[in-house]
Amino acid sequence: MSTLDFEIIRNENSVSAEDRAGILADPGWGQYFTDHMITIRYHKDKGWHDAKLEPYGPITLDPAAQVLHYAQELFEGLKAYRQVDGSIVMFRPYANAARMNASAQRMAMPEIPEELFVKALEVLVSTDRDWVPTTEGHSLYLRPFMIATTRQLGVNQPADEYLFTIIASPCGNYYARGIKPVTVWLSQDFTRAAPGGTGAAKTGGNYAASFAGQAQAVANGCDQVVWLDAVEHRWVEEVGSMNLMFVYGSGSQARILTPALTGTLLPGITRDSMLTLAPDLGIQAEEGKINIDEWQHGCESGELTEVFGCGTAAIISPVGAVKGTDRAWTIGDGEPGPVSMRLREELIGIQFGHRPDPYGWVHKVS
Numbered sequence: 001m002s003t004l005d006f007e008i009i010r011n012e013n014s015v016s017a018e019d020r021a022g023i024l025a026d027p028g029w030g031q032y033f034t035d036h037m038i039t040i041r042y043h044k045d046k047g048w049h050d051a052k053l054e055p056y057g058p059i060t061l062d063p064a065a066q067v068l069h070y071a072q073e074l075f076e077g078l079k080a081y082r083q084v085d086g087s088i089v090m091f092r093p094y095a096n097a098a099r100m101n102a103s104a105q106r107m108a109m110p111e112i113p114e115e116l117f118v119k120a121l122e123v124l125v126s127t128d129r130d131w132v133p134t135t136e137g138h139s140l141y142l143r144p145f146m147i148a149t150t151r152q153l154g155v156n157q158p159a160d161e162y163l164f165t166i167i168a169s170p171c172g173n174y175y176a177r178g179i180k181p182v183t184v185w186l187s188q189d190f191t192r193a194a195p196g197g198t199g200a201a202k203t204g205g206n207y208a209a210s211f212a213g214q215a216q217a218v219a220n221g222c223d224q225v226v227w228l229d230a231v232e233h234r235w236v237e238e239v240g241s242m243n244l245m246f247v248y249g250s251g252s253q254a255r256i257l258t259p260a261l262t263g264t265l266l267p268g269i270t271r272d273s274m275l276t277l278a279p280d281l282g283i284q285a286e287e288g289k290i291n292i293d294e295w296q297h298g299c300e301s302g303e304l305t306e307v308f309g310c311g312t313a314a315i316i317s318p319v320g321a322v323k324g325t326d327r328a329w330t331i332g333d334g335e336p337g338p339v340s341m342r343l344r345e346e347l348i349g350i351q352f353g354h355r356p357d358p359y360g361w362v363h364k365v366s
């Protein structure tokens with residue numbers, strides 16, 4: 001089996017065209033949801049079954065469902081875009097399918113056939129296509145997730161039953177008021193992920209464990225937290241829920257470096273796209289290691305010119321300044337840099353169809 005047929009249950013109380021237009025005029029981020037959702041069940045004896053498109057609404061769970069106690073869950077995030085020619089595309093959905101299955105292996109959860117994952121996204125996006133914004137820079141954020149539903153308080157085994165769901169949320173331009181660099185906090189008290197842990201899996205527990213560090217960043221006047229390695233607390237891993245890119249030099253000498261995937265970092269699809277795009281723009285790209293002293297000294301010497309976070313939500317988020325308990329410095333002049341902006345333009349250009357897609361990244365939804 002690679003796909004299933006979906007039972008289609010239409011929402012009889014869909015949002016009116018007028019109300020939808022009002023929402024799409026200012027969708028914000030993750031506050032509004034479309035009329036439908038996908039649900040697919042899994043049982044260890046039956047495999048994947050009972051695929052449905054149904055009205056968006058609450059999920060009923062047994063209070064002893066394994067996810068509620070032991071956080072056996074995972075999620076994904078990608079976007080559907082309306083291109084300049086009016087067609088609707090998703091960006092690299094097969095990459096999300098593969099990553100979801102990698103997360104599933106780590107969380108002892110069932111893998112979902114890639115074709116079924118992508119078909120489920122297509123059924124939802126094509127049904128709710130009127131929710132894909134037409135405003136330049138806006139998109140429809142897609143959130144697939146899987147939870148363990150078995151009623152079981154025993155802690156010694158993964159669940160037998162799971163629910164896979166996809167919901168969709170229209171979202172505005174992350175930087176509606178212009179691109180503003182973030183100030184980041186070097187967290188030395190908290191770590192996001194340890195070797196052998198779940199840092200490379202997109203699972204909710206990693207986020208639950210990150211809120212205290214994020215709150216500390218805010219308490220110190222910063223926007224986001226920089227996660228350092230769990231052993232020496234000095235090797236840079238990620239920022240907030242984004243991967244990090246360091247730009248050295250400028251003009252034709254510019255090159256980018258991103259921390260290598262050591263198992264404690266989340267393998268971002270935006271990160272991977274940047275590593276692929278940059279060399280084709282004449283920007284050398286490498287995966288490596290950078291510690292906080294090298295980061296600080298590189299900025300002070302002028303060798304390190306720009307730093308940005310990257311992920312599906314913001315695409316790129318320039319970092320303007322860094323703070324820690326015993327140090328603080330700015331990056332370049334604290335403004336978004338030309339290499340960051342160039343990479344952003346190229347990627348957004350492919351997503352919205354302003355530029356050709358030589359990589360086969362955009363996936364048309366019919």
Ligand SMILES: *Cc1c(COP(=O)(O)O)cnc(C)c1O
Nearest residue numbers: 241242243266268269270311312
């Ligand atoms: C999802 C995520 C990213 C970015 O991944 P993209 O596929 O580029 O959106 C980076 N870090 C963490 C911790 C994440 O959860």
